[in-house]
Amino acid sequence: MDYHINAPVSKEDAQKLKAGDYVYLTGTIYTARDAAHKRMKETLDKNENLPFNIKGNVIYYMGPSPAREGRPIGSAGPTTASRMDRYTPQLLDLGLGAMIGKGKRSKEVIESIVKNQSVYFAAVGGAGALLSKCILSSEVIAYEDLGTEAIRCLEIKEFPVIVVIDSKGNNLYESAPAQFREE
Amino acid sequence: MIRTIRAEEITKNIKEMCIEANHILSKDMEEVFLQSAEKEKSALGKQILCQLKENLDIAREDMIPICQDTGMAVIFLKIGQDLHIEGSSLADAVNQGVKEGYIEGYLRKSVVEPIERINTKDNTPAVIHYEIVPGDQIDITVAPKGFGSENMSRIFMLKPADGLEGVKESILTAVRDAGPNACPPMVVGVGIGGTFEKCAQMAKHALTRDLNEKPSIPYVRALEEEMLEKINKLGIGPGGLGGTVTVLAVNIETYPTHIAGLPVAINICCHVNRHAHRII
Structure with a gap:
């Protein structure tokens, strides 16, 4: 199925999506990768508030290349999600609505996606120039000193992603390659 | 002088x-890309390869990496x-x-x-x-x-008794483990022989070879062709979302090694296998 849905992602939207669905996302999302996740964890350990309200929001694992003059952002494709796995269940428990990245997730993350009825999307890795065309604006909202790893708030329009792990725990990275395997 | x-x-x-x-991706890489889209049997895989082709066009025309x-x-x-x-x-x-x-x-x-x-x-x-x-x-x-694929690279210090079969299994293991993380379709650079560091360096250098050039040693050439076919049967596909195009090329370099060893390095690169070459 193809869907056009809004970000932040509502629970109803997250629950209706199935692994393999093609989704065009429109709305507001936040970027965070390794260093920003580490800082968010430290913030939570100190009982302080995260730099944005995580409930229902989407985290995009992405660190862009610098924007040329007159453009909102540079190249902006997904980074490998598994590096964020150790931080993810805690964020899901706090209400993280969905994640966009690429690559496998740990068993713990998949279990937490099911428990919290969230969803993991993949964007096409290595298509950073194409994906940048779906980003209307980009603003650093926290951890500016981290450079490309700072947290950015992005306005996106019809941003193409594929549901890889759905709220029932179905995993397209397991099911799809199996159909083409000839070992 | x-x-x-x-x-x-x-x-x-x-x-x-x-x-x-x-x-700008080199011409040989872009040609392999176009051929791969025709070979892909998965509809989603084909769609991803088309997006990647479009991505290359946007990058070149709008000067976005x-x-x-x-x-x-x-x-x-x-x-x-x-x-x-x-x-x-x-x-x-x-x-x-x-x-x-x-x-x-x-x-x-x-x-x-x-x-x-x-x-x-x-x-x-x-x-x-x-x-x-x-x-x-x-x-x-x-x-x-790029490091999405670099992180999935491996070195195996095989025993001489492991032989060619051991080399093949090492390459398949590295690619299987890399799966969607390395942004397939991948290019796989392999170094066989030498020492610990020599085989890693060969694997990296192999990635820079023009894809139209083939190795001169017959068994190396045959191994490249066999591994290309075997990897594409793993089913990983474009983006790791299933398909028949998992690898665009397998480039192998060899060097003599010690009687006690058989080092094999596998340097994985994503489909954005970038290299610029000049002679001054």
Whole structure:
């Protein structure tokens, strides 16, 4: 199925999506990768508030290349999600609505996606120039000193992603390659 | 006769090559890309390959890096022994070129101190491999290397008894484990033989080979063809979302090794296998 849905992602939207669905996302999302996740964890350990309200929001694992003059952002494709796995269940428990990245997730993350009825999307890795065309604006909202790893708030329009792990725990990275395997 | 060139000339070329490599994929890579889209049997896989082709067009036309991970700059230098470089040191000239290329070219600065994780802010230092060769020219290859795929690379110190079958299994293991993380369709560089570091360096260098050039050793050529076929039967497919195109090329280099060993390195690269080449 193809869907056009809004970000932040509502629970109803997250629950209706199935692994393999093609989704065009429109709305507001936040970027965070390794260093920003580490800082968010430290913030939570100190009982302080995260730099944005995580409930229902989407985290995009992405660190862009610098924007040329007159453009909102540079190249902006997904980074490998598994590096964020150790931080993810805690964020899901706090209400993280969905994640966009690429690559496998740990068993713990998949279990937490099911428990919290969230969803993991993949964007096409290595298509950073194409994906940048779906980003209307980009603003650093926290951890500016981290450079490309700072947290950015992005306005996106019809941003193409594929549901890889759905709220029932179905995993397209397991099911799809199996159909083409000839070992 | 000793030929003299200025270090600034090397800097200027390296700068241009960093920018070029990150925006324009070499012709041989782009051709393989187009062929792969025709071969792909998965509808989603085909769609992803078409998006990746469109991505290459946008990158070239709008000067947006092909991938936001504009890599760590890996540079192979073949320096003619009759060439004299005047001005700064060769390493400084190269790093200055990387710095200027990454800053002026709007490329991402991804290089940090390994433990303290403090960014060097100009993507230096580059990883430079030097080779002294006959002649009075300098042959430069700039290969920005992204880390999604670099992280999935492996070294296996096999036993001689493991033989060719062991080598094949090592390559398949590395690619299987890499799966969707390495942004398939991948290019796989393999180094067989030498020592621990030599095989890794060969695997990296193998990624820079023009895909139209084939190895001269018959068994190496056969191994490349066999591994291409075997990997494409793993089913991983474009984006790791299933399909028949998992790898675009398998490039293998070999070197004699010790009677007690059989080192094999597998350097995985994503479909954005970037390299710019010039001879000065």
